Amino acid sequence: xxxxxxxxxxxxxxxxxxxxxxxxxxxxIAQLDPTVDELADIKTSVSEAVTNCIVxxxxxxxxxxxxxxxxxxxxxxxxxVKDKGCGIENIERAMEPMYTSTQGGExxxxxxxVMQSFTDRLRVKxxxxxxxxxxxxxxxxxxxxxxxx
Amino acid sequence: xxxxxxxxxxxxxxxxxxxxxxxxxxxxIAQLDPTVDELADIKTSVSEAVTNCIVxxxxxxxxxxxxxxxxxxxxxxxxxVKDKGCGIENIERAMEPMYTSTQGGExxxxxxxVMQSFTDRLRVKxxxxxxxxxxxxxxxxxxxxxxxx
Amino acid sequence: MEINNSQIxxxxxxxxxxxxxxxxxxxxxxxxxxxxxxxxxxDESLERLRPSTLILDFKNVTFMDSSGIGLVMGRxxxxxxxxxxxxxxxxxxxxxxxxxxAGLDRLxxxx
Amino acid sequence: MEINNSQIxxxxxxxxxxxxxxxxxxxxxxxxxxxxxxxxxxDESLERLRPSTLILDFKNVTFMDSSGIGLVMGRxxxxxxxxxxxxxxxxxxxxxxxxxxAGLDRLxxxx
Ligand SMILES: Nc1ncnc2c1ncn2[C@@H]1O[C@H](COP(=O)(O)OP(=O)(O)O)[C@@H](O)[C@H]1O
Ligand SMILES: Nc1ncnc2c1ncn2[C@@H]1O[C@H](COP(=O)(O)OP(=O)(O)O)[C@@H](O)[C@H]1O
Numbered sequence: 475x476x477x478x479x480x481x482x483x484x485x486x487x488x489x490x491x492x493x494x495x496x497x498x499x500x501x502x503i504a505q506l507d508p509t510v511d512e513l514a515d516i517k518t519s520v521s522e523a524v525t526n527c528i529v530x531x532x533x534x535x536x537x538x539x540x541x542x543x544x545x546x547x548x549x550x551x552x553x554x555v556k557d558k559g560c561g562i563e564n565i566e567r568a569m570e571p572m573y574t575s576t577q578g579g580e581x582x583x584x585x586x587x588v589m590q591s592f593t594d595r596l597r598v599k600x601x602x603x604x605x606x607x608x609x610x611x612x613x614x615x616x617x618x619x620x621x622x623x
Numbered sequence: 624x625x626x627x628x629x630x631x632x633x634x635x636x637x638x639x640x641x642x643x644x645x646x647x648x649x650x651x652i653a654q655l656d657p658t659v660d661e662l663a664d665i666k667t668s669v670s671e672a673v674t675n676c677i678v679x680x681x682x683x684x685x686x687x688x689x690x691x692x693x694x695x696x697x698x699x700x701x702x703x704v705k706d707k708g709c710g711i712e713n714i715e716r717a718m719e720p721m722y723t724s725t726q727g728g729e730x731x732x733x734x735x736x737v738m739q740s741f742t743d744r745l746r747v748k749x750x751x752x753x754x755x756x757x758x759x760x761x762x763x764x765x766x767x768x769x770x771x772x
Numbered sequence: 773m774e775i776n777n778s779q780i781x782x783x784x785x786x787x788x789x790x791x792x793x794x795x796x797x798x799x800x801x802x803x804x805x806x807x808x809x810x811x812x813x814x815d816e817s818l819e820r821l822r823p824s825t826l827i828l829d830f831k832n833v834t835f836m837d838s839s840g841i842g843l844v845m846g847r848x849x850x851x852x853x854x855x856x857x858x859x860x861x862x863x864x865x866x867x868x869x870x871x872x873x874a875g876l877d878r879l880x881x882x883x
Numbered sequence: 884m885e886i887n888n889s890q891i892x893x894x895x896x897x898x899x900x901x902x903x904x905x906x907x908x909x910x911x912x913x914x915x916x917x918x919x920x921x922x923x924x925x926d927e928s929l930e931r932l933r934p935s936t937l938i939l940d941f942k943n944v945t946f947m948d949s950s951g952i953g954l955v956m957g958r959x960x961x962x963x964x965x966x967x968x969x970x971x972x973x974x975x976x977x978x979x980x981x982x983x984x985a986g987l988d989r990l991x992x993x994x
Contacts (some may be wrong), residue, residue, distance in 0.1 A: 479640070483632040483647065489916035490654045491628070497650035499634065505639045514977040521948040525915040579960070580922070582952040584985055591984055599974070623914075638805035645835070663835075663866040670837040674804040728849070729811065731841040733874055740873055
């Protein structure tokens with residue numbers, strides 16, 4: 475199925491851009507008139523995925539983060555967050571609740587758990603040394619159509 | 624001079640995306656702690672440039688709009704809005720206040736005037752049949768630095 | 773600057789009519805996307821009611837670009853045809869700044 | 884949905900201390916970017932004041948992701964070391980939902 479509206483955004487892996495990423499995605503899907511809860515779920519999931527790029531994928535420097543948001547006719551939203559960072563060796567282990575590769579105890583290891591709980595479907599693709607792509611789908615409950623020219 | 628932070632966003636020329644474009648740019652430059660006035664100036668200028676892509680560049684269909692926002696050390700912001708639409712035959716005439724190629728009187732012909740008044744510098748490049756690029760620079764008044772990792 | 777969350781406000785207009793004065797209470801962000809619907813609603817009222825005064829109330833307009841100028845200019849022309857006048861009310865500083873670029877402050881009455 | 888304008892809220896914390904109870908009033912959006920500074924401010928107070936109770940007040944927290952869980956968990960551990968307790972106050976439904984994923988509702992007292 476072809477999306478009715480698409481937005482792509484990319485930016486540097488600076489932590490100051492975490493909030494920007496959430497706002498940009500939220501502002502784009504606002505045209506579907508999401509509920510406050512739906513918007514919070516999506517913002518939180520985007521925040522997790524983007525933070526992972528900054529904290530894990532590009533832990534030793536600054537790289538680019540790529541987000542694509544697609545809106546489909548039936549109010550389905552698909553958000554892709556991609557990096558060209560270090561990649562994940564063992565995706566299954568990485569997705570386990572409470573697993574984190576970070577020392578010091580300030581990461582809860584719950585990023586993937588949040589993404590999984592707050593969206594309808596989560597897919598993770600990764601290649602060691604080449605980067606990671608996270609795809610999150612969510613169907614919004616209320617009926618409405620992307621309006622406009 | 625190299626920018627300290629860059630964001631690129633592209634989206635379809637649907638009018639529902641006009642507000643998205645403003646919010647995305649504003650959310651990105653929010654890290655510079657702009658004043659309400661500075662933010663309004665930039666949002667208005669972005670709105671003009673994006674509307675021009677929708678109304679003029681892609682008047683006969685839907686195309687892609689590309690925005691790049693660069694933040695420099697000295698709180699200078701540069702916003703580029705680009706389309707691959709019809710292009711402008713006579714840029715000088717197009718930039719004259721009150722000139723509009725649209726019939727019916729609902730366009731005021733003041734888009735470029737707004738961009739020029741609300742930013743420090745406006746550059747327009749265009750090639751007939753290939754598209755138009757608008758570059759707007761604005762220095763924000765307050766001292767602050769893009770923080771973060 | 774104190775700012776909070778992601779956002780788009782859908783534009784709307786409420787129209788009031790009393791004794792030859794039509795007031796259009798605009799609300800939201802007035803851009804090209806929003807202007808068309810608003811314009812049609814206002815024009816429909818003007819045609820039907822043929823008022824002597826049209827008041828455009830901008831109190832709840834949180835954003836306006838030059839599409840708003842087109843809206844005001846067009847309604848100014850219609851009111852001239854009706855031998856009436858146009859009043860712009862409660863415009864914020866930012867909106868006045870945009871209107872001034874078009875010299876609207878010389879065409880409409882500001883309140 | 885009714886939403887208005889573009890935004891980022893800078894996170895801040897105000898710390899209150901009275902009779903062994905430290906209250907940290909958090910404000911803004913609690914993400915990874917914000918968490919570091921907040922964590923340091925709270926830890927500095929805990930080290931200095933060694934309270935028996937730490938209250939984290941989320942009333943003015945408008946967003947939280949799993950970085951906030953890390954923040955709460957870490958403070959929970961510190962309070963255990965001090966033989967004290969942690970209270971989470973005024974968390975919104977969304978924030979509670981995030982905390983529940985981590986089982987924080989079983990570690991801290993909620994008010
Ligand atoms: N984009 C990424 N690039 C590289 N590694 C990642 C990425 N995202 C997640 N990971 C790995 O997966 C682990 C679990 O991620 P997550 O559940 O988000 O928890 P946390 O971010 O708290 O560590 C991370 O600790 C990291 O090792
Ligand atoms: N991106 C663009 N592509 C093609 N033509 C454009 C573009 N931007 C502006 N123009 C031309 O320049 C004219 C003046 O633009 P502007 O000052 O924004 O006024 P308006 O949009 O109200 O017509 C337009 O009417 C159009 O002919």
